[in-house]
Amino acid sequence: MAVASEPPRRRQRRRRELWPYVYVLPAFGAMAFAFGFPLVQVVRESFYAGSFAAPVWVGLDNYKGVLDDAEFRTSLLNNVKLLLAVPVMLGLGLAIALVLNDRIRGMRQYQAIVFLPYVLPATAIGIAFSFLLQQNGVLNTFLRKLHLSFFAQDWLGNSHLAIVSVGGLVVWQQLGFGVVVFTAALLSLPPETAEAARIDGAGWWSLQFRVLVPQIRPIVELLTVIQVITVLSWVFNYVYVLTSGGPGYSSSVMELYIWRSFSSGANGTAASVAVMLLGMAAVLIGLSLWVRRRAEASA
């Protein structure tokens, strides 16, 4: 009776309001299946030990075991060490972009050369560098020929240098991305500001660091967050191919720790580290969104 008494127009409106949800439902279902389900499974798995077929409830033991594990602490510390590559990448990228922004001759060619490593597969680069950086590899042979034997180190076989080599490789490959982003940002700036500064007598350095760089600050901040996330959770390829985490575990990172655990069937351990890494990445993604919103607001 109540339905019958409802005015037909209101019913039609309610139906119209519901339709968008029906349209969204398949996509929502797909997302829930592709992301939500694995996420819940990973969190659930982190409380179990043993194989998938015969899981044993261990509560928080996986987390405790991981935190007590020296190998995990080394991996985490290495991720932190690799963060030092971010300012190097950004600083070099910005410097190159500023030079290229001066419309020097062959700018496009330089840009292409700097960007080239970025489009090469990380695996191929890793394999090539694993030969280049050997104790008697191309780099050291070259250094010795130049009578610079002091600099010829065991880049991959020395436990202190292995992670530095990984960091160097990350910088070498990711640099091009920074250059392209910064160059695009600089080219999009209105030329009037720079022109006005020049008329006012600003020198090259003042023009770059007091006029141009402050204008692209939101982009610098955004790229910083992106590169931090990259270094934290996208370095598996480089480490796996270049050093496999060795010598010992001296160049292991969290992703490699997860892979190693999972591939030896220690699913619970792998899941618990994955949950921790997810937490860290979530914080950084939140930061990235905040920075992006600020960048949009100031644009």
Added chain:
Amino acid sequence: MARKHVLAVLGATLAVGAAMFATTAASQSTQRAADDPNNASLTYWYWGEDDAPGANAWIKKEVAAYEKAHPKVKINVVTQSTDTLISAFTTVAQTNSGPDIATQWATLPTLTPAWNGWSVPISDYVPASETKNWIGTAENMSGGKLWAMPQYLLGIPFVWNKAMFKKAGLDPSKGPKTWAEFLADAKKLKAAGLTPFGMGNKDGYGGAWFFSLIGKQNLDSVAQLKAAMIGKAKFSDPKYTGFFQALADLKKKGYLNSDVASISFPQGLQLFQQKKVAMSWVTDGDAAAAAKVLGGAKGMGVGPIPVWGKGKLATSYDTTQSSDAFITKWSKHPKAAAQFLVFLHSPQVLKDFYAATGVFPADKRFPASLVTDPLAKEQLTLDHSAVSVWPENYVPPQVDGNADLAAGELITSGSGSPADAVKLWESELSKWKSQHPDEFKNYSKWVTSG
């Protein structure tokens, strides 16, 4: 009208879903029902090239011959990498899917999947009249069943370059028999400006071989090693771990190649035939390859590993059947898989394998008369030594990967002491016990009941 459309879409989705389910179920039951050995499509994850150069080409040739003789059988060979041999199978097996035939190294890497319910006993599909000819089957027995088919015998002889020995003022016809002789030879070789001993350990396998060849020498039996794996003996006992000091000493004295920590194990195996090092230990296959480069018995010598320890295993040799093939639990064609594996032990195929690789097949029917080269004859004699043990076979795969490989890397890179290496082993043994309670239980049961 709109409601009708929604209902129609939902109905159609359900109908399509039901049809897909029915089709899948029907095809599965058809496939299960049709385990015809002569009508099947098999996927074979194969590994062997690093042990026996030429093995990949050989398997492809034999598959082609088998498919020609069995037109309704299709075999897809997927060659595997050494680095990921265990991890790739472990990962895929957890989804109860993967190849029909898989390859693993002998004993624990093969028995662990069996204990996890990922493989079927090959003795259920191949008659004893056939398996009695296979060599090294004891390495893959558990619960009274045979779980895998051995393919070849892998011995690791000690090799030396005769020209380099001569240059260093050593007798080229005599390789070192004891560790003291080995160190004395190394000293003279180094003094002559040569690199005494070569190996690669960036990936840890060089250190793992050192454990298997030298580390076992203070033990009296494999049972002692098994006891340490399950905590019934202390692995930190110098009886088990004293070899780390021997490895550290080699590094300290400069007897190893300078790039030992930065080149991979396969690269290290090449050093001997590249004439970059005077001594090494290599697989039978690599020794055969080196002989071609160095001029056979005139250019190189082969012998047993120098005696370092004082246990009963000090004089044992190191032959193992290395890698083996087993049939997976989820294969819909176990009979077809078994029939193909038996084919790989047929007389002509065994001869083809030896011709292609220079490595001896793990089969009593392989005629020794085919081995005519003096160096190869010596290797065959060594491979048939009365006692042969490869300890790595008895280390749980997780511990092998995370401790055995990594601990040696600590030493060769100079980043850790023997004490650090021992600590790592103990930590990984403890991790294995807590992370794999089921595997630990099965291993303990295997130790006590066989």
